[in-house]
Amino acid sequence: MATSKEFLDTELLRLVTAGSVDDGKSTLIGRLLYDTKQILVDQLEHIEDASRRRGHDYVDLALLTDGLRAEREQGITIDVAYRSFVTPRRRFQLADAPGHVQYTRNMVTGASTADVAVILVDARKGVIEQTRRHSYITAILETPHVVYAVNKMDLVDFSEERFDEIALELAELTSQLGLHDETAIPVSALKGDNVVESTDAMPWYAGPTLLEHLETVEIFGDRNTQDRRFPVQWVIRPMADEHHDYRGYAGRVASGIWRAGDEVVVLPSGARSRVASVDAAGEQLEDALPGQSVTIRLEDDVDVSRGDLLADPEQPPVTAREVTARVSWMSEKPLEDRARLLVKHTTRTVPARVEEIVSVVDILTLTDQASPGKLELNDLGVVRFRLAEPLAVDPYALNRTTGAFILIDESTNDTVGAGMVIEAQSD
């Protein structure tokens, strides 16, 4: 039985799952939740009852993840669903992205924060266009680890030969994409083989189950602890006598480890100072790691406000008004040359103009094709932007925070795209 201590100091692992209903993704997630005993009595009763009403003669674990009425009625998954589960080794935060071709934007969304992407492959079909698309998205979003769950092994007689064929196809794909860490695991979500429990059905497979892999994949090395970057979110200035001179810059550490005494350059102004202290809730910390929300005080009275970036002056980002980025387009209205948009990058939002749509990716060949002059919904392409004000950016491959931005349509206020910086021209 679980106790409070057992779960107290676990690491949080964020994962995204990609695949279609046909691949058995909902069943796989249902199986992960069910076999790790995350499904509580009332939820189980609910899906048993719903399965019966639909005339299924089995408990449809897929029903666990279908949250909205339209999804249950139509038997489809509309949108990214977020759910949590916990084992004694780790706390998992799962973004479940529907896998239909038209839902690329959901996969991009889920992959943007993930440590691990779990991509479903149907053992009967092997690598198909959707597998390539999901793998490509994982690559451009720099999701550090990828697991291919080769599902429905029961329908190919748990064949080692078939699994090896698929593993070979996958190896070809991942080397083409330059993925950093990938693993293939043969599973049957329906039967539960190799999801949480290992199985006798595939004695030829000696590797970990899916859950074992997720519990042990090392993620501490994925953070950028080298290049200090700190986007300022909010200036803390108490209007009280006891803290009269307090002026703190609140934000979340994007990268690097921050300590008192560190040299700082404020961008885009270029002003210089040093870290006086790193605080949390008014108390001083020894240091702050990437991902921590803290407050930094500087030794000098320099001009700093929301939207500024504090950085290591020895390894600063590029301050640029022209940026080339991979863009995932998420709106039904296509992106066209000369379009005007807002770019939200860290804590700064600036107007931008499309200078050139450079290319669009052909998912079948995974190559950049000459631009058709626009990006349609779910297209992934390369776009050059001109910014009305400079932004301090890094290439996305080096920094998943200072290399990322979203695109906002000012007329509708919608988020219409996501960008990952490839290069930026110094101002």
Add this chain to the structure above:
Amino acid sequence: MSQSLDRRTLSHLDELEAEAIHIMREIAAERERPVLLFSGGKDSIVMLRLAEKAFRPAKFPFPVMHVDTGHNFPEVIEYRDRRVQELGERIVVASVQESIDKGRVQEQTGPRASRNQLQTTTLLDAIEEHQFDAAMGGARRDEERARAKERIFSFRDDFGQWNPRAQRPELWDLYNARIRKGEHIRVFPISNWTELDVWQYIAREELELPKIYFSHEREVFKRDGMLYAVSEFVERFPDEEPFTAAVRFRTVGDMTCTGGVVSDAATIEEVVTEIAATRITERGETRADDRVSEAAMEDRKRVGYF
């Protein structure tokens, strides 16, 4: 450099805390008139702690608002007033009783009467009256299936409605807080927390809770398999005999729709152990309002419920 060998990682509570603080600061920075909703329940008590972490040593850059149904547990109201005073923050109380008196809503009658649904009108009226453009709440995605699909920044049109099919994608930690006049955003900084995370955080931060969260002797009666507190706000059916039991409450809502569970857990440590081992979800066990239909929460959210 030695930094590259740094193997330290944040614990899941540190990570969830950092995410929530980041969200609160974003909304404070990007909206003109945010408000923090406070119910006196454990989730909103965690939210107050997170706000302290986000903004101290300064005051919160927003007021705290309680939508008071008038049917709350007295222990909770006592706690609310004391806590807000300790923090030295501003509180706005929006009263369902006032909405009834003004004829904005119609009080239900009979043993199953509840003011739970009426809160929606009071909340929307208060948002309009104070011109709040962002309301932060302690809702979590693990509470209910429709919540699992809701964004952290969740938009409401000028009728307060949520449209699940037209949600903005949320990437990285970049939140788009832009709205038109009359619209507002519901913001859920602890979306990704589970009930167990909340309790672990309460234990770690040594937060005080209203007494009803811990085992205590109380007069209760049984209805639909749940134990309700005997109170002047709930009419009983003739066969609903009151009796005394050792109970605690897992959620704190109206006395009319919040059930207790039989429990001996009298300390935070004991509650956490009990939660970690529990086999029924928090809302399924103790909230009558979610049991009405398969899509109960979704329906209420669409019309503006928190």
